[in-house]
């Protein structure tokens with residue numbers, strides 16, 4: 450672009466959401482600049498790491514199950530375009546709790562969407578997955594055969610490469626410092642300034658800082674998540690040939706525990722708590738979160754006895770949670786040409802192709818085909834404009 454020209458859209462934040470948004474915009478031939486504060490790749494936000502779980506099962510939140518139909522298709526498209534495997538279909542085992550409707554809701558929803566699944570009672574659960582150990586009346590399980598794991602690090606690089614192949618520009622290591630609204634928006638960075646007809650903000654855990662400056666107060670909470678890998682006592686017991694991705698609701702207090710078979714590091718199974726302490730993303734590791742590892746150790750001793758009860762490796766990542774754990778996909782209340790994608794609450798990765806498509810349409814004056822009424826800002830904002 451010549452100096453002084455106006456981009457059709459500037460996307461801020463090259464995590465999975467910003468990258469898919471920029472890619473979907475560029476596919477329509479529009480001029481696009483993707484700005485990222487850190488040199489790529491980096492491990493400071495929410496989209497790094499080797500795996501994410503993917504599933505159709507979403508309890509009573511059928512709007513996500515509906516979005517997943519398109520998301521699976523778009524992931525397959527990206528696999529074809531990038532000539533690499535990005536998704537391993539292992540199935541997703543979801544263990545319930547007696548008296549909680551989650552499994553019934555999930556089974557009903559999967560049935561309605563003609564997604565293959567199986568309901569397991571406690572005895573069947575024990576017989577099918579003898580490496581798991583639960584009390585006799587756990588409340589059964591559902592296996593969602595559409596589910597599995599995404600090779601997330603590879604997927605993030607793949608979408609950024611496809612975007613570049615289409616002529617999309619990425620400026621990494623260039624932090625956006627100010628967005629000056631207007632019919633033509635001015636975006637100032639630490640290195641320069643750019644103009645655009647529309648801006649999409651996908652700044653992950655930094656959303657509070659950025660949105661507050663634009664007059665929007667959203668109760669977003671950044672949480673540090675410890676990603677723990679545990680060694681198999683007998684190699685191969687938890688390989689994806691015999692063990693699916695799994696999650697257990699209300700496993701530790703009200704929090705979910707999930708696991709990914711030993712696919713990322715040979716002989717190590719990822720088992721994590723879907724919760725962590727609130728943090729400032731600029732100083733993520735300042736806080737002591739050793740209680741998370743201790744709680745997981747206890748869980749593993751009781752329920753996954755085939756793993757050594759000490760993590761072999763731990764890594765860290767950040768969730769950005771909304772109070773209801775639904776996303777925020779909306780226009781700025783005063784400036785239609787500023788679009789916000791935020792609050793992906795620890796479950797956004799699998800939906801990123803669809804989110805990117807929605808945000809791209811919102812930034813280019815089109816109407817998204819999905820129902821986005823669940824994701825409006827005004828369900829909890831106090832705009833002080």
Ligand SMILES: Cc1cc2nc3c(=O)[nH]c(=O)nc-3n(C[C@H](O)[C@H](O)[C@H](O)COP(=O)(O)OP(=O)(O)OC[C@H]3O[C@@H](n4cnc5c(N)ncnc54)[C@H](O)[C@@H]3O)c2cc1C
Pocket residue numbers: 461462463464465466467484485486487493494495496497500501502503623624625626651652653654655659674675676765766767768790791793794795796797798799800
């Ligand atoms: C441990 C862990 C496990 C997860 N498991 C799953 C799972 O199994 N399934 C699933 O679907 N989802 C999962 N998620 C959630 C999913 O990974 C996130 O929802 C998703 O990655 C959010 O992406 P994002 O693009 O919004 O944020 P990010 O990846 O954080 O991207 C935001 C980007 O914006 C940049 N940025 C911020 N401010 C600026 C600025 N001023 N200027 C320029 N750039 C800026 C940041 O540097 C960052 O790169 C998990 C998340 C974590 C942390």
